[in-house]
Amino acid sequence: MIETDVLIVGAGPAGLATAISLKRCGFAGRVVVIDKGCAVGSHVLSGAVMDPAGFRELLTEEEIAKLPVEAHVNRESFRFIFGAKASMPIPWVPPMMQAHGFPVGSLTKVARYLASIAERLGAEVYTGYAVTELIERDGVVVGARTGEKGLAADGRPKSNHLASEEIAAKVTVLAEGGAGVLTDRLVEAKGLAGRRPQSYAIAVKELIELAEPVAGSGGTIMHTFGYPVNLWTYGGGFVYHVSDSRVMVGYALGLDYIDATLDVHEIFRRYKATGAVGRHISGGKAVAYGAKVIPEGGFYAMPRPHALGALIVGDGAGLLDGLRIKGIHIAIESGIAAAAAIAETSADAAAVGERYHALLRATRGYAEVRRVKNVHGGFTRGAPFGVAMAGLAWATFGRFPFWMFGRRHRDSETMRELRPGALEAAARCAADPAIRAFPDRLTDVFMSGTLHEEDQPCHLHLVDPARCEACERRFGSPCTRFCPAEVYRRDEGRLRIDFSNCLHCKTCRIKCPLENVEWRFPQGGDGPRYTMM
Amino acid sequence: MTVVVCIKQVPDSTNVRIDPRTNTLMREGVESILNPFDAFALEQGLALKDALGVRLVAVSMGPPQAAAVLREALACGADEAFLVSSRAFGGADTLATSYTLSRAIRTACGGRPDLVLFGKQAIDGDTAQVGPGVSEFLDLPLVTYVKALSVTPDAAFRVTTSMDDGEHVIEGRLPAVMTVTKDAAPPRFAPLAGAMRAAKAKITVLDEKAIAADPIRIGLTGSPTKVVTIFPPPVKGGGRKIEWRGDAAALAHEIREAIHG
Numbered sequence: 038m039i040e041t042d043v044l045i046v047g048a049g050p051a052g053l054a055t056a057i058s059l060k061r062c063g064f065a066g067r068v069v070v071i072d073k074g075c076a077v078g079s080h081v082l083s084g085a086v087m088d089p090a091g092f093r094e095l096l097t098e099e100e101i102a103k104l105p106v107e108a109h110v111n112r113e114s115f116r117f118i119f120g121a122k123a124s125m126p127i128p129w130v131p132p133m134m135q136a137h138g139f140p141v142g143s144l145t146k147v148a149r150y151l152a153s154i155a156e157r158l159g160a161e162v163y164t165g166y167a168v169t170e171l172i173e174r175d176g177v178v179v180g181a182r183t184g185e186k187g188l189a190a191d192g193r194p195k196s197n198h199l200a201s202e203e204i205a206a207k208v209t210v211l212a213e214g215g216a217g218v219l220t221d222r223l224v225e226a227k228g229l230a231g232r233r234p235q236s237y238a239i240a241v242k243e244l245i246e247l248a249e250p251v252a253g254s255g256g257t258i259m260h261t262f263g264y265p266v267n268l269w270t271y272g273g274g275f276v277y278h279v280s281d282s283r284v285m286v287g288y289a290l291g292l293d294y295i296d297a298t299l300d301v302h303e304i305f306r307r308y309k310a311t312g313a314v315g316r317h318i319s320g321g322k323a324v325a326y327g328a329k330v331i332p333e334g335g336f337y338a339m340p341r342p343h344a345l346g347a348l349i350v351g352d353g354a355g356l357l358d359g360l361r362i363k364g365i366h367i368a369i370e371s372g373i374a375a376a377a378a379i380a381e382t383s384a385d386a387a388a389v390g391e392r393y394h395a396l397l398r399a400t401r402g403y404a405e406v407r408r409v410k411n412v413h414g415g416f417t418r419g420a421p422f423g424v425a426m427a428g429l430a431w432a433t434f435g436r437f438p439f440w441m442f443g444r445r446h447r448d449s450e451t452m453r454e455l456r457p458g459a460l461e462a463a464a465r466c467a468a469d470p471a472i473r474a475f476p477d478r479l480t481d482v483f484m485s486g487t488l489h490e491e492d493q494p495c496h497l498h499l500v501d502p503a504r505c506e507a508c509e510r511r512f513g514s515p516c517t518r519f520c521p522a523e524v525y526r527r528d529e530g531r532l533r534i535d536f537s538n539c540l541h542c543k544t545c546r547i548k549c550p551l552e553n554v555e556w557r558f559p560q561g562g563d564g565p566r567y568t569m570m
Numbered sequence: 571m572t573v574v575v576c577i578k579q580v581p582d583s584t585n586v587r588i589d590p591r592t593n594t595l596m597r598e599g600v601e602s603i604l605n606p607f608d609a610f611a612l613e614q615g616l617a618l619k620d621a622l623g624v625r626l627v628a629v630s631m632g633p634p635q636a637a638a639v640l641r642e643a644l645a646c647g648a649d650e651a652f653l654v655s656s657r658a659f660g661g662a663d664t665l666a667t668s669y670t671l672s673r674a675i676r677t678a679c680g681g682r683p684d685l686v687l688f689g690k691q692a693i694d695g696d697t698a699q700v701g702p703g704v705s706e707f708l709d710l711p712l713v714t715y716v717k718a719l720s721v722t723p724d725a726a727f728r729v730t731t732s733m734d735d736g737e738h739v740i741e742g743r744l745p746a747v748m749t750v751t752k753d754a755a756p757p758r759f760a761p762l763a764g765a766m767r768a769a770k771a772k773i774t775v776l777d778e779k780a781i782a783a784d785p786i787r788i789g790l791t792g793s794p795t796k797v798v799t800i801f802p803p804p805v806k807g808g809g810r811k812i813e814w815r816g817d818a819a820a821l822a823h824e825i826r827e828a829i830h831g
Contacts, residue, residue: 071762075601
């Protein structure tokens with residue numbers, strides 16, 4: 038049995054901020070951070086234009102100066118895209134939306150940097166171990182269990198089988214990111230859910246290397262909305278020049294979409310084929326790819342971020358400014374609040390939760406989330422309404438409307454059944470050679486570096502395989518289109534699951550219209566190997 | 571009984587790119603990993619530790635960050651770890667490396683070990699020369715391509731090797747040097763508790779003085795071979811497919827056109 042004072046599950050910005058901050062405020066106990074990726078940052082992905090507010094609270098001036106980013110935002114624009122060739126800049130951008138001077142770069146690299154600081158200060162960071170279960174005693178979370186390794190596909194132990202290990206902890210901090218499995222299980226078991234179910238967007242992203250550096254382009258950023266999705270769908274894209282020779286291009290699609298034919302990767306390709314984006318990346322070559330979900334439900338979807346013995350920080354607690362789609366700084370602030378609560382209460386399981394909640398409410402990030410509390414709500418009534426509402430929210434700095442607003446459906450409930458011929462029509466559009474010039478899904482999956490031991494139980498468990506046949510008739514197996522990694526495909530009249538392609542984004546467990554996918558943990562260390570995302 | 575396993579940190583070759591302008595390896599975004607063959611060698615050492623209670627010593631030569639692979643070995647159950655590291659060793663070819671490692675192994679064990687295990691080759695250089703080289707410098711018998719190994723308490727060994735013509739079964743008596751293939755038993759996983767122990771464990775750094783190396787036999791000076799250039803081979807074109815359409819004369823004409831342009 039391993040014993041620690043604080044166990045932090047997940048080495049992203051929230052978890053590492055908790056660890057750094059605990060050591061900074063003089064917490065003498067043992068602090069252990071565990072991540073299921075093969076290295077720190079290998080499962081961390083964001084745009085990322087980072088609001089530096091979080092770093093300022095967490096790091097010293099000297100440490101901020103050494104952040105591994107090559108550019109700061111110096112030119113920014115918002116564009117509405119009408120179609121492949123037409124777009125228009127938005128003339129007025131509220132000051133709160135502006136990001137001038139913000140660092141722009143890879144969150145993977147930033148996570149590695151934060152881990153090095155945490156370790157220097159005396160926290161311990163271990164990677165390659167999946168924490169698969171929380172341990173409870175008398176209703177109090179008292180630690181967690183790691184997943185087994187070396188199981189064969191049929192579940193039998195192989196010659197190199199490694200048993201699960203128990204970690205006893207006074208406080209367990211869940212920093213799993215969006216749609217974390219342990220977090221969601223805890224929220225469900227303890228009734229911590231917010232007033233509205235959490236809603237997500239799936240974001241896909243490529244790092245593109247330009248053929249020739251463009252002097253002075255580093256620090257240019259662009260956000261867009263509109264095409265390639267229609268007005269009934271919530272989605273938008275970004276283009277960030279992270280240096281003079283490299284561009285991050287990404288697209289986020291709201292998972293409360295209704296059209297079963299939507300294909301997230303194809304939307305992404307279509308997006309790159311627009312003139313608005315094309316002028317930033319022409320002649321460039323994609324060298325890395327990744328995908329992740331963003332919790333967009335906003336203030337009313339935030340769960341109560343604590344249970345006895347457990348705290349939830351970062352994306353797992355739904356802490357995201359839904360108007361700016363920024364969460365890194367709030368994740369860091371939540372980590373700082375969790376650390377302060379743990380230190381003040383000497384890691385007392387009974388007292389730490391309420392204290393954390395109080396400290397979290399006092400952060401600026403929390404106030405931001407509250408201010409834009411209804412940005413998501415408008416979109417739950419259809420996008421024209423949502424756009425109008427978002428416009429009003431935009432003009433009122435996110436405040437309008439002032440009451441809780443919008444429907445309360447889960448992302449899995451919004452999809453409409455397929456109309457005859459709809460898939461064929463979508464396929465005809467996808468055959469456009471301008472779109473096919475960009476990497477296809479499997480090429481992108483290769484560039485994510487994702488790797489899973491093939492001889493292990495499939496971590497994407499179908500609750501009832503028969504439901505997939507009903508889904509094929511009603512929705513045409515939308516998992517084959519919303520999965521950004523081609524894990525799901527129809528072959529010889531049945532659904533096949535190539536789990537080794539998985540990017541751990543959890544879109545399938547969120548969007549499957551019959552909620553048929555149970556996400557179990559693959560062997561620790563498996564999954565994407567992001568290094569520059 | 572003392573068993574030494576020599577391990578190397580290598581770039582994860584699944585992700586290596588070469589800068590087309592400078593022909594140099596682009597290290598950014600490339601993880602460093604334990605050479606996969608060495609993981610199989612380590613497993614053989616750990617199995618001997620389980621069976622006979624041998625003292626298992628891990629040795630790696632490389633820059634300071636190569637300590638990471640030694641911590642992996644310690645996490646899996648190796649007893650001691652030595653990092654052979656000094657600027658003076660830089661630029662060593664396989665001869666100088668074999669010499670340096672053989673000196674380091676003697677220092678680490680305080681004499682000659684009973685068994686030295688290597689992976690068959692490293693995935694970065696792919697030479698497969700250092701294991702055999704060390705066996706020469708230590709003046710020990712060598713068995714390569716080992717896929718299974720058993721040792722009795724009185725130091726008699728029996729190995730199965732994978733060869734082109736099938737499997738060979740070889741019996742002998744330690745001491746010996748062996749290189750292990752990926753047909754051997756799959757490497758074990760380090761338990762978290764082991765990784766925690768390893769994070770705090772001491773790794774002894776051995777430099778040229780500690781191993782009493784002859785200065786003209788190490789590093790660039792001690793290397794008779796030099797890497798002159800590194801370049802990616804030119805990418806082959808896709809070729810052209812000429813299809814049979816039922817007319818031999820037309821096909822012959824097409825082929826002739828393709829050849830003569």
